[in-house]
Amino acid sequence: MGQIGKIFSESQKECLPMIKKTMSIILSLVLILGSSLTLTANAKTIEAKTGFAVASDLHYVHPVKQAGTTLADEGWVTTFKSESESLTNQSGYIIDEFLKECAENPECQFVLATGDLATHGRDYISEHEVVAAKFRKFEQETGKQVYVINGNHDNAKDMPVDHKKFTEIYHEFGYDEALSTDEGTCSYSANLNDEYTLVALDTCDERYRVVPNNDASRMDWAIKQVKAAKKQGKKVIMIMHHNLLEHNPFQKLNEKNYVVNTPYSFAGLLADLGVKLVFTGHTHCANTKSYTSFLGNTIYDFSMSSLGNFPAEYKFVSMTDSEIKYETKKINHIDADKLASVCKGYSKEALDMMKNDLQGYTWSMSYKEYSEDLRENITPETLGVEETDALYAKLKPVTDMIKEMSDTPIYGKGGIKEQAAAYGLEIPDSEYKTLNDAVTLAMLRCKIGDKRYSQDSNDFKVLIRLLAFTVRKSVASTADEGMLANANEILQKLGCEGGIADNMFKRFCEKNGFATPAEKEAVAIAYSLWGGYIGEVDGVENRNGTIPGYGVKEASRNQFVAVFEKLVKLTIDIIKKVVISTYH
Secondary structure, eight states: OOOHHSSSSSTTGGGHHHHHHHHHHHHHHHHHHHHHHHHHOOOOOOOOEEEEEEBBBOOOOOOOBBOOOOGGGGGGOOSOOOOOOOOOHHHHHHHHHHHHHHOOOTTTOOEEEEOOOOOOTTHHHHHHHHHHHHHHHHHHHHOOOEEOOOOOTTOOOTSSHHHHHHHHIIIIITTTSEEEEOOTTSSSEEEEESSEEEEEEEOOOSSSSOOOOOOHHHHHHHHHHHHHHHTTTOOEEEEOBSSOSSSTTHHHHHGGGGGGGHHHHHHHHHTTTTEEEEOOOOOOOOOOEEEOOTTTTTTEEEEEOOOOTOOOOOEEEEOSSSEEEEEEEEOOOOOHHHHHHHHBOOHHHHHHHHOOHHHHHHHHHHHHEHHHHHHHHHOTTTGTOOOTTHHHHHHHHHHHHHTTTSBBBBBSSTHHHHHHHHTTTTOOOOOBBBBBHHHHHHHHHHTTTOOGGGGTSSSHHHHHHHHHHHHHHHHTTHHHHHHHHHHHHHHHHHHOOEEEEEEEEHHHHHHSSOOOOHHHHHHHHHHHHHHHHHTTOSSOOSSSSSEEEETOOOHHHHHHHHHHHHOOOHHHHHHHHHHHHHHH
C-alpha cells in the first residue's frame, strides 16, 4: 500500500467524497470560464470605432509685423517670453492647418485640446479670442465638436484672464455641453458620444505660473465624474495639462511643476475605475507612460508634444473595444502667403520651406536655438543644482568645460576622440560632429519621443563618453573617488538612491564594459538631462502604437485567477485537515 493509503485510515475515507466534490467544482469552474473566454476571443463581431484628434500646447501668439522682432519690440508687456522655439509667428497658421486636417479626416469625430491654447493667454484676452474664433469656424463648417481644458499659460488669478473669463471665452467648447463643472476651476465633464465621457480636469494653480494643483477637492470631483459615467455605462477619457505620471525616474523631484501631486495614488484610483486614456501636455515632449494598479488595471498617460511650437505635431486616436491605435501626425505645411502678408521680412527660401517642408523649417530653426542656448546657458542651475548647494562648486567646472568644448570637432586630428584617448576613453564612431551637435540632437530627438537614447544604445554610449571626457578634462587633478562622490550626490539630489544608482551603473557596465568614475559622473549628468528616455522600460511606444481597448478587462482576469487560487487553497486546507486528523 502506498504512503497515502497508509495515512488515510478507514475512518478518514468518508472525507474523500467531500474532497472529490470540491475538486469537481473547481474543474467545472475552470471548464466553464475557460470556454467562456474562448468563445469571447473567437467571436467575430464588427466593433464600433471612435476616432479623434488630440493637440496640446497650441501656444497661439499674435504674429509680429517684422520677422526677427518680438512682441516686446512692438510694445507688448507680457508675463511670458514670446520668442521661444521659433514658431510664434507661424502658430496661428499651424492651428489652421491642424483644423483643416481634422475637417478632412472622415474618421475624426471630435477634437481635444489639452491646454496652453495661447502663449500670453493670461495677459491678453485677444489671443484667446483668436483661437476661439478658429474653433468656432471649424465647428460650424464640420459639425465636429472641440473640447478644451486650460494650461498654465491660459489663465491666472488677478489677471485679465482668470478661470471665469477662460470658461466664458471657450463656453462653446465643452462648457455648454457640460454634465458637471467644478466650482472655482475650469474642470468639466461632457459626453463625447454614446460610448465615451470626457472628464477635463483643471490641474493649474491660478496663484502661480506653472505649479500644478490637483488637491483633494479636485481629485474628489474627478473621481465622482468617473463613477457617474461608469454608472451610465460610459467609458471615460481624461484630459489635463500637467502630466498624470512621471515620465522620467526623477521628474517629480527634478521637474516638480510638470507632474500632478500624488501621481501614482491618483492614477491607481482612476485605473481601478476603468480609465485607460489620459492626454496631457506642458512638457512639449512626446512620451507615453503606463501605470498598472495593484488590482491589475493599466492607465496610459500620453504626454503630448507641442502643436504651436517645435515639433508641430498632434495625435490621431482610433478606438474599438478591443484595441486603441494612436498615430503621431506632423504639420508639414502652412499658408505662408497669409503669414507674409502680415509679417514682413521672411526670405523666399524660408517661406518656401513653410509651404512645402514645415518640419524641415522648424527642425532647423529649433536646432539653431537649442544649440545657441546650450552653448551659452548650460550651468549647474539648468541641471537642477542651485548656487547654494554644496555640489554647485564641483559641478560648475564641468558645465563650464562643456561650454568651452562645445564646438570642438569630435573626430579628426586634434578632435575630442583623439584627446579622450589620452584619458582612456574611446569615443565610438557616430553621426555627431561636435559635442554641441550631439547634445542638441539628443534634446530635440527626445522632444519628439525618439527612443534611440535608451541606456543600451550606441548613441547613449557616445553621449556618455563625450560627457565623461569633459568631466575628466575639467577635474583632471581630482581623485576618482571625488568623481564618484559627485555622481552619487547628483543622483541623490534627483531622488535616485543607492539601489537604483547601482543598477544603472551595472547596466552601463554590462553594455559598455567597465565604467570609469568619470563615466559614472557623466551618467548622472545625462540622467538629469534625458532621464525619461534613458530609463524607458515600460514598452509603450511614444509616437505610434496599439494598446488594449476599454473592452479588455485586465483586472477581471486577475480576479478570476485570485478566485481560482483561493479555491485551490481551500482544497489544500481541507486535505491538510484530513491528513492532520489522521495523526490525532
